[in-house]
Amino acid sequence: MQDKPGVLNRVAGLFRRRNFNIDSLVVGRSETPGISRMTFVVDGNARDVFQVQTQLDKLINITKIENVTDKPAIFRELALVKVAAGSANRHEVIQMAELHGAEIVDVTIDEMVVQMVAKPARVQSLIENLEHFGITEMVSTGVVALERAQRRVVGEPAPVAAQLNGSK
Amino acid sequence: MQDKPGVLNRVAGLFRRRNFNIDSLVVGRSETPGISRMTFVVDGNARDVFQVQTQLDKLINITKIENVTDKPAIFRELALVKVAAGSANRHEVIQMAELHGAEIVDVTIDEMVVQMVAKPARVQSLIENLEHFGITEMVSTGVVALERAQRRVVGEPAPVAAQLNGSK
Numbered sequence: 001m002q003d004k005p006g007v008l009n010r011v012a013g014l015f016r017r018r019n020f021n022i023d024s025l026v027v028g029r030s031e032t033p034g035i036s037r038m039t040f041v042v043d044g045n046a047r048d049v050f051q052v053q054t055q056l057d058k059l060i061n062i063t064k065i066e067n068v069t070d071k072p073a074i075f076r077e078l079a080l081v082k083v084a085a086g087s088a089n090r091h092e093v094i095q096m097a098e099l100h101g102a103e104i105v106d107v108t109i110d111e112m113v114v115q116m117v118a119k120p121a122r123v124q125s126l127i128e129n130l131e132h133f134g135i136t137e138m139v140s141t142g143v144v145a146l147e148r149a150q151r152r153v154v155g156e157p158a159p160v161a162a163q164l165n166g167s168k
Numbered sequence: 169m170q171d172k173p174g175v176l177n178r179v180a181g182l183f184r185r186r187n188f189n190i191d192s193l194v195v196g197r198s199e200t201p202g203i204s205r206m207t208f209v210v211d212g213n214a215r216d217v218f219q220v221q222t223q224l225d226k227l228i229n230i231t232k233i234e235n236v237t238d239k240p241a242i243f244r245e246l247a248l249v250k251v252a253a254g255s256a257n258r259h260e261v262i263q264m265a266e267l268h269g270a271e272i273v274d275v276t277i278d279e280m281v282v283q284m285v286a287k288p289a290r291v292q293s294l295i296e297n298l299e300h301f302g303i304t305e306m307v308s309t310g311v312v313a314l315e316r317a318q319r320r321v322v323g324e325p326a327p328v329a330a331q332l333n334g335s336k
Contacts, residue, residue, distance in 0.1 A: 005184060008193070012180035016173060025176070027193045028245075028308035037307050074273055077196075078246040078285055080314040105242055111317035117246055117285045139205050140196035141309040146248040149279035 001027075002061040003034050010059050011038065020044065020052055024142020035063060039144045068145045077123045078141040079116050084134035086110045093133055100126040111136065169195075170229040171202050178227050179206065188212065188220055192310020203231060207312045236313045245291045246309040247284050252302035254278045261301055268294040279304065 001007045008027065015022055023041040030037040042052050049067060056065050068075075085093040086109060093112055097104055102116035116126050120143050127135070169175045176195065183190055191209040198205040210220050217235060224233050236243075253261040254277060261280055265272055270284035284294050288311050295303070 005187065008190065009177075009180040009184040012177040016177040019173065022176065022195075024197070025193070025195045026309050027190075028247075028310035029192070029306070030308075031250075031303045031306040039307065074248060074281060074283075076246060076248060076283065078244060078309060078312065079196075080242060080244060080312065082199075082314060082317060106317050108317040113242060113314060113317055115242075115244065115285065117283065135199045137314060138197070138199040139207060139312045139314050140198075141194050141246060141312055142196035144246065144248065144307045144309055146250060146281060146305060146307050149250060149274050149276040149281055151276055 001036050001038055002063060003036055004061045007036075007059075007061045008038075010061075011056065014055055014059065018051065018055060020048065024140075026142055026144050028144075039142075041143055066147075068147065072148045073145045074148060075119055075143055075145050076117055077120045077143050079123050079127065080105070080139050081114045081116070081127060081130055081135055082137040083112050083114060083130050084110060084136055085112045089133055093130070096126070096129050100129075102126055169204050169206055170231060171204050172229045175204075175227075175229045176206075178229075179224065182223050182227065186219065186223060188216065192308070194310055194312050196312075207310075209311055234315075236315065240316045241313045242316060243287055243311055243313050244285055245288045245311050247291050247295065248273070248307050249282045249284070249295060249298055249303055250305040251280050251282060251298050252278060252304055253280045257301055261298070264294070264297050268297075270294055 021043040023043050025038065025040040027036050027038045042049060049069065053065050053067060056062055083093055090112065093114070094104060097114045100116060100122065101118060102114050104112055105115045106113035114126070114130065116123050123140070127138070189211040191211050193206065193208040195204050195206045210217060217237065221233050221235060224230055251261055258275075258280065261282070262272060265282045268284060268290065269286060270282050272280055273283045274281035282294070282298065284291050291308070295306070
């Protein structure tokens with residue numbers, strides 16, 4: 001979407017009017033200055049998703065829409081989880097974090113903050129395991145996705161940003 | 169914010185009406201079922217930020233607002249960056265990623281995907297360095313923040329989730 005006033009408002013208004021159930025939503029920069037990338041997860045069947053696409057396509061300042069659900073894409077979620085953990089169970093939390101490929105980014109006498117970036121299912125697994133100790137605070141980005149690098153025949157030209165971001 | 173229809177729409181409408189310039193925005197789950205956490209970066213001076221807080225405070229289904237700008241918090245951003253890199257410069261991209269504490273999460277004959285989670289300034293540094301090779305596609309979550317674990321005197325009770333999320 002173009003970085004223009006009112007784009008987020010129009011998208012949110014559409015979600016509201018059509019009663020689309022949005023699980024998570026991220027708006028950040030893209031590879032092109034002046035163009036933001038919004039990634040959202042809509043809870044619904046294939047028909048609902050198709051509806052979202054069709055309706056979004058009618059809004060102005062939206063340059064491209066892609067449904068990556070079944071595409072070969074890299075899906076990632078970032079979570080920061082603050083856990084109640086003192087001397088008695090600190091070691092267990094560290095072990096749980098390590099087993100999930102997560103990191104401890106802050107620690108005090110009775111709390112730890114675990115940072116994890118992975119596929120949503122793996123982040124969910126960590127969270128469920130940390131609930132056992134007591135989660136006092138948590139922030140999650142929801143999912144972002146990037147199509148995998150293209151498997152090409154050697155010698156075929158690589159895509160350029162301009163082609164990937166052609167306006168409608 | 170409560171997971172109720174129309175909350176995002178009301179917030180986006182407020183941003184639009186007041187012409188708040190939003191750099192990035194993330195809505196994901198929190199530690200409490202039924203409560204989502206929105207993190208956004210507003211481009212403005214202290215007065216603008218105060219205005220945002222005051223106006224948001226009037227909206228329904230918003231349970232708590234916090235300005236973490238100057239608080240002892242953990243700030244993180246996740247970026248997935250697809251870089252044009254073939255046999256001639258693949259090694260250099262790997263080195264650049266390693267020096268930034270980033271990871272290579274996909275690779276083909278002429279592209280690589282670099283994943284980085286760090287403070288926004290460090291993510292920006294990686295992106296600037298990768299631009300040299302050619303960024304073909306990128307997604308960023310923008311910033312999320314979590315207040316650091318509290319430094320407490322031993323024996324003082326730890327906070328519980330209910331206290332941290334008390335509704336207004």
